[in-house]
Amino acid sequence: MKKKTLHPTLSHVAREAGVGTTTVSRVINGGHRVNPETLARVRRVIERLGYMPNQAARTLKGHRTKTIGLVIPSIADPFFSSCAEAAQAIARANDSLVMLTVTSNDPRTEMENLDLLIRHRTDGLLIVPANSQSQILRDLLERVAVPVVAIDRPVSDSSIASVVCDNFKGAITGTQHLIDHGYKRIVCLTGESTLYTIRERMRGYRKAMEQAKLNCIIDSSVKDYKSAEYAIKSLLDGPSPPDAIFATKNSTTIHAFEVLQRLNIPVPQSIALLGFDDFELASTVRPPISVIQQPVEEIGRRAAEILFDQLLDERGAASPASRHPVQVKLQTRLIQRASCGCTPPTP
Amino acid sequence: MKKKTLHPTLSHVAREAGVGTTTVSRVINGGHRVNPETLARVRRVIERLGYMPNQAARTLKGHRTKTIGLVIPSIADPFFSSCAEAAQAIARANDSLVMLTVTSNDPRTEMENLDLLIRHRTDGLLIVPANSQSQILRDLLERVAVPVVAIDRPVSDSSIASVVCDNFKGAITGTQHLIDHGYKRIVCLTGESTLYTIRERMRGYRKAMEQAKLNCIIDSSVKDYKSAEYAIKSLLDGPSPPDAIFATKNSTTIHAFEVLQRLNIPVPQSIALLGFDDFELASTVRPPISVIQQPVEEIGRRAAEILFDQLLDERGAASPASRHPVQVKLQTRLIQRASCGCTPPTP
DNA sequence: CTGTTAGCGCTTTCAC
DNA sequence: GTGAAAGCGCTAACAG
Numbered sequence: 014m015k016k017k018t019l020h021p022t023l024s025h026v027a028r029e030a031g032v033g034t035t036t037v038s039r040v041i042n043g044g045h046r047v048n049p050e051t052l053a054r055v056r057r058v059i060e061r062l063g064y065m066p067n068q069a070a071r072t073l074k075g076h077r078t079k080t081i082g083l084v085i086p087s088i089a090d091p092f093f094s095s096c097a098e099a100a101q102a103i104a105r106a107n108d109s110l111v112m113l114t115v116t117s118n119d120p121r122t123e124m125e126n127l128d129l130l131i132r133h134r135t136d137g138l139l140i141v142p143a144n145s146q147s148q149i150l151r152d153l154l155e156r157v158a159v160p161v162v163a164i165d166r167p168v169s170d171s172s173i174a175s176v177v178c179d180n181f182k183g184a185i186t187g188t189q190h191l192i193d194h195g196y197k198r199i200v201c202l203t204g205e206s207t208l209y210t211i212r213e214r215m216r217g218y219r220k221a222m223e224q225a226k227l228n229c230i231i232d233s234s235v236k237d238y239k240s241a242e243y244a245i246k247s248l249l250d251g252p253s254p255p256d257a258i259f260a261t262k263n264s265t266t267i268h269a270f271e272v273l274q275r276l277n278i279p280v281p282q283s284i285a286l287l288g289f290d291d292f293e294l295a296s297t298v299r300p301p302i303s304v305i306q307q308p309v310e311e312i313g314r315r316a317a318e319i320l321f322d323q324l325l326d327e328r329g330a331a332s333p334a335s336r337h338p339v340q341v342k343l344q345t346r347l348i349q350r351a352s353c354g355c356t357p358p359t360p
Numbered sequence: 361m362k363k364k365t366l367h368p369t370l371s372h373v374a375r376e377a378g379v380g381t382t383t384v385s386r387v388i389n390g391g392h393r394v395n396p397e398t399l400a401r402v403r404r405v406i407e408r409l410g411y412m413p414n415q416a417a418r419t420l421k422g423h424r425t426k427t428i429g430l431v432i433p434s435i436a437d438p439f440f441s442s443c444a445e446a447a448q449a450i451a452r453a454n455d456s457l458v459m460l461t462v463t464s465n466d467p468r469t470e471m472e473n474l475d476l477l478i479r480h481r482t483d484g485l486l487i488v489p490a491n492s493q494s495q496i497l498r499d500l501l502e503r504v505a506v507p508v509v510a511i512d513r514p515v516s517d518s519s520i521a522s523v524v525c526d527n528f529k530g531a532i533t534g535t536q537h538l539i540d541h542g543y544k545r546i547v548c549l550t551g552e553s554t555l556y557t558i559r560e561r562m563r564g565y566r567k568a569m570e571q572a573k574l575n576c577i578i579d580s581s582v583k584d585y586k587s588a589e590y591a592i593k594s595l596l597d598g599p600s601p602p603d604a605i606f607a608t609k610n611s612t613t614i615h616a617f618e619v620l621q622r623l624n625i626p627v628p629q630s631i632a633l634l635g636f637d638d639f640e641l642a643s644t645v646r647p648p649i650s651v652i653q654q655p656v657e658e659i660g661r662r663a664a665e666i667l668f669d670q671l672l673d674e675r676g677a678a679s680p681a682s683r684h685p686v687q688v689k690l691q692t693r694l695i696q697r698a699s700c701g702c703t704p705p706t707p
Numbered sequence: 708c709t710g711t712t713a714g715c716g717c718t719t720t721c722a723c
Numbered sequence: 724g725t726g727a728a729a730g731c732g733c734t735a736a737c738a739g
Contacts, residue, residue, distance in 0.1 A: 023717060065478050069420050069480075073414075080480070101460055102462075111461075129455075133416075298641065367732095369732055370733060385733070386709090398708080416733090711738080713737105
């Protein structure tokens, strides 16, 4: 019942087993070059005492902490939670723990988190930068003594490794698809236009529209249901109402859909809808919503893999400088459902 | 461009500043009892060198690691990711980092994770036990030298603090609501019936049905869309098809809904649906789905708060044993939407 | 107010 | 095959 207040230490074990600390150390590190009998005896004592090596002490001897830091905007967001899940899986496969921190996309919080993580001497850092352009962030990241991999958004003008989606091309594909359907007045609905991903998607939208010689209509006021409702109503009541919506992110797509549904505006008959980023019930709602899908899980996985690669050959490699900066760009996929006007086979 | 390979240490700072290590230590710990001039000078050196205290060394001196361990079944699951988000917020408010691990509800993985966390000497543990009854888990947790709080599922027959929902009462409320609507043949759809939460919900369902003198119909074969389809079709084609479905968890509710929709079975006209646990688009799909809602965010928050409370008065309190074990049970709420037969006002 | 000193628990030469 | 001893970076007496 009573909890042990103190953890037994390596020297406790050594004393109990009647051996030196060196031997115990060898035992807990694989038991090589130890007499089989001694080994068995020591192991028994370890078991009996419930001894567990103190990671802090190991770390202090100049070794790895066996932890990596993960800095993301939010965990509640399914996109980032999937990244996190993948990253932690890779970490565990590498016998490491993930230190989780969230920034809410606030640069100040982000710096605080990084500071804390660095104090804890994480072996590496996985980060979704709140602001791709931030000078201070870039400086900190380049000066840090550990490998860093940026996720979802690159760190501009730096050699920091990154794994991002081709948001630009994805947005072109989506917008083009709407254009191919014959829509002429395609509005781009968006919010938080300071984020790298959103800006890239808007850029893609513009590119596709210009190429088709259509007018860009951009409304970047959508933050929640209320603002989406206001935006869509205004657009619809305007002089030349849009015939299609390209939503630049998950939540915007959902809000737009809810508004249209509430207003009893038939989709895609009166207005079509296509969103960037897939979501759980996109194929379940009526009509099913067409989207540009990102390889969410792959983003987190690849990023973590790259990080551990760097960690691995930092240890052995004679050429730590020879590694080119890794800049992975993952492709998106157009998922044709019904909201854009397509009539996909019932899956 | 070149990364500093080594972190400067406290004694580097001391030498540079021409003071002793004690002084530097005092400075980084608040700067009390230090001559203002000395303090300023030391701070300047710290700044210049980019010095950051090594947490491992502090830990070794017997101090807190300023980390807590979080052990959850999955991060991709919105329920747990919300808990995690709340927990990490509380941790950050207490200047601590969260070590994230996921178990996939596998007891073996769970033990491995705990082992790793204990090696890292986290100050406390937040855990969603894969198996509430596990003897070994209980033993480990009671023997561990740090506070533990169980989330979502208690650890049976132990004094371990926990924050869970009143799943039993919630299920009674939900089932009773269906009964009040006049449904007679209410089927309970479920899967993974080994989990504490699911079992409690099934118990609640049974209780309500028995009280109303109705026959229990339980199908616990639902794991995915396929199995849901098979289960529902079988039920519907049976001798006395159900007129209502009580789904014991999020994903089961969704799968059931998808099946009914695919089969063009009108809800709630032909069959009503009510699920346990709310989800993002529950009010957006048609018909909107009635659910028993859990205070998800509160669960994570309360658990973390309790953990840090214990941490706090472990430090000061003369009566560490006087603390009663905390067993919080949070109440659920019935959210009446349309799928159960209600006609809620358009929100 | 400030410096000296002794470890915290572990790994790692270097002898035996 | 095994042990003694020297630290890793930091804090906390204990003297000045």
